Amino acid sequence: MxxxxxxxxxxxxxxxxxxxxxxxxxxxxxxxxxxxxxxxxxxxxxxxxxxxxxxxxxxxxxxxxxxxxxxxxxxxxxxxxxxxxxxxxxxxxxxxxxxxxxIIPDQRTRPRPTHLGIYKLLPQTNCRECGEATCYIFATKLMLALKKIQDCKPLFEAQYQAQLSALNEMIAT
Ligand code: SF4
The missing domain is CATH 3.30.310.10 (TATA-Binding Protein)
Incomplete structure (x- = not known):
């Protein structure tokens, strides 16, 4: 042990x-x-x-x-x-x-989303619906798993469909 x-x-x-x-x-x-x-x-x-x-x-x-x-x-x-x-x-x-x-040990670092990469896919309106003062703070907390994508309600509007899809893929990766 x-x-x-x-x-x-x-x-x-x-x-x-x-x-x-x-x-x-x-x-x-x-x-x-x-x-x-x-x-x-x-x-x-x-x-x-x-x-x-x-x-x-x-x-x-x-x-x-x-x-x-x-x-x-x-x-x-x-x-x-x-x-x-x-x-x-x-x-x-x-x-x-x-x-x-x-087990075969793996020394690789898998790519990981950055808060800037996440921020670029958010609506960037700073509307505060997620409870955060800015989209940038939300992006940082999302990266730290302190927030969920679902907390950003505006992102689920039709106009952000492509961004939502890209963000889901990024977080899943
Ligand atoms: S709800 Fe979405 S758009 Fe509004 S501040 Fe939060 S992250 Fe930005």
Whole structure:
């Protein structure tokens, strides 16, 4: 087993300082860098950056980041919730490491949408229907999985059909 013990920490998300919810991380003493290329091979939607020793994964509204000595998530209600959400990723690291003989490690970085690329496909009217002050902030939060495409209602109007389709494809990729 690679990660035998870990500590859960909650912290105020820097991107949402007034929030009543938390970001969280599981910290451990072992360096899990060596398992990241194996995780990158099995998690086809992951974004692996070898130069930063980091692998990111989006699950629904949650962003999960694997670092050498920690795994972090972008949203948790409390300590128990953080433990419940982080435990499966701890298990995933351990299981992937145990199965490494069956997996061909993948060192590639898959292309990922940028907030500017997303912004270019939005209506750019800053109408605030999504609850954000500008389309640019919305684009940044969409990239971080803190917003959904469906939160931008104007994008579903007929005139933006091509942009919506391109954005759906970009996010799916
Ligand atoms: S709802 Fe859409 S168009 Fe309006 S501000 Fe938000 S992202 Fe921009």
């Amino acid at each position: 690679l990660i035998e013990d870990y500590q859960i920490e909650l912290y105020t998300p820097p991107w949402n300082p007034g929030s009543s919810r938390f970001a969280a991380r599981a910290r451990f003493a072992v360096n899990i860098s060596k398992v990241l290329p194996y995780l990158n091979a099995v998690l086809r939607s992951a974004h692996y950056v070898p130069s930063m020793n980091m692998l990111m994964l989006k699950q629904e509204d949650l962003l999960i980041a694997f670092h050498p000595y920690e795994i972090s998530i972008t949203d948790a209600a409390n300590h128990e919730d953080a433990e419940r959400q982080l435990k499966p990723y701890i298990d995933l690291v351990n299981q992937t490491w145990e199965r490494r003989q069956e």
